């Protein structure tokens with residue numbers, strides 16, 4: 160055990176479970192101590208569809224990170240996404256006693272009154288109440304109202320809610336591995352911490368995390384979140400299209416996409432043949448590379464058009480002044496940046512990789528790690544600690560469970576996973 164505290168984040172994605180263990184270094188950067196990256200089973204678009212499979216995947220990812228860090232995790236921050244997430248901007252008002260300064264109680268009451276304005280059915284829970292800014296006596300854009308004089312204080316809040324059942328199912332899968340869920344964090348909120356520069360979120364930026372099952376969207380403006388949402392089309396849909404249209408297995412379609420895929424057909428010689436093996440007959444067929452690009456292009460166009468629609472419906476499309484930041488595995492196909500820019504009105508687009516990381520920065524540089532790094536940053540900002548309580552009995556128990564896992568369960572499960 161190290162003396163100083165450390166934090167843990169688990170990104171429970173549709174294609175991979177990524178566990179990170181990290182520690183804040185003296186220079187303020189985040190040192191990554193352990194990385195666990197394991198294919199995700201039992202989850203679809205942010206929702207658990209097979210509890211037992213999900214538990215196994217989380218356990219393997221956690222164990223891998225713990226082994227690399229040589230540290231046990233007792234608590235972690237866990238990512239949340241999916242179609243069940245809803246967000247809206249609400250305002251809550253308090254009257255300030257005339258002539259008085261605004262106190263922290265006034266601020267708390269204004270925030271509470273904003274939350275009270277959200278009618279929430281019993282099967283939903285609020286997961287974030289994020290302060291956008293305050294309005295004092297009609298003047299919008301106040302970041303720190305404490306100590307100011309006013310008659311009226313309005314808190315402008317971004318409230319994110321989630322289906323209670325979906326939240327609990329993800330938490331239950333994690334907790335069954337012996338890791339307590341300290342907080343469930345909206346993935347785009349976590350990702351923004353890892354990839355956005357301060358001036359971008361001041362000016363207005365769209366963050367798009369093109370994952371496997373969902374494309375998570377968020378708009379940041381005036382230094383705060385202004386909108387969040389998700390579309391249920393992402394990288395795995397591209398793979399499925401390739402598999403169906405070329406009549407090949409999903410596994411092969413994934414390989415073909417990563418090796419030969421581009422967002423535009425004219426980025427390569429479209430006539431170059433790619434050899435694939437047809438499902439059922441196993442016959443070798445030559446497919447022109449341009450056809451693969453056409454299939455990819457159709458889905459990517461859909462993803463960007465749905466994004467525009469989502470932002471327009473929220474009345475936010477015009478807020479995007481400093482452009483678009485793309486993360487997630489689905490942003491990695493060559494030409495994706497250019498396509499995003501073309502469809503979204505020639506706006507500047509860049510890939511968002513995690514920043515502010517010291518040790519193991521290269522290991523987590525791919526945009527697939529952006530959410531995981533965001534989760535450990537979130538945890539570190541809140542002063543969290545992933546260390547187990549230092550009672551000898553507890554440590555002995557955890558070590559027993561983990562050695563049982565390593566010795567018996569892990570080798571058996573590994574045998575059933577692809578690539579073995």
Ligand SMILES: Nc1ncnc2c1ncn2[C@@H]1O[C@H](COP(=O)(O)OP(=O)(O)OP(=O)(O)O)[C@@H](O)[C@H]1O
Nearest residue numbers: 172173174175370371372373394395487488489491
């Ligand atoms: N080099 C690559 N080129 C193209 N696509 C890629 C590449 N690497 C990963 N992908 C695609 O990215 C997707 C997975 O991305 P990511 O790891 O960000 O998703 P996830 O976090 O598991 O899913 P979600 O966020 O939707 O729950 C898959 O569809 C995969 O095919």
Ligand SMILES: [Mg+2]
Nearest residue numbers: 172370487530
């Ligand atoms: Mg993801």
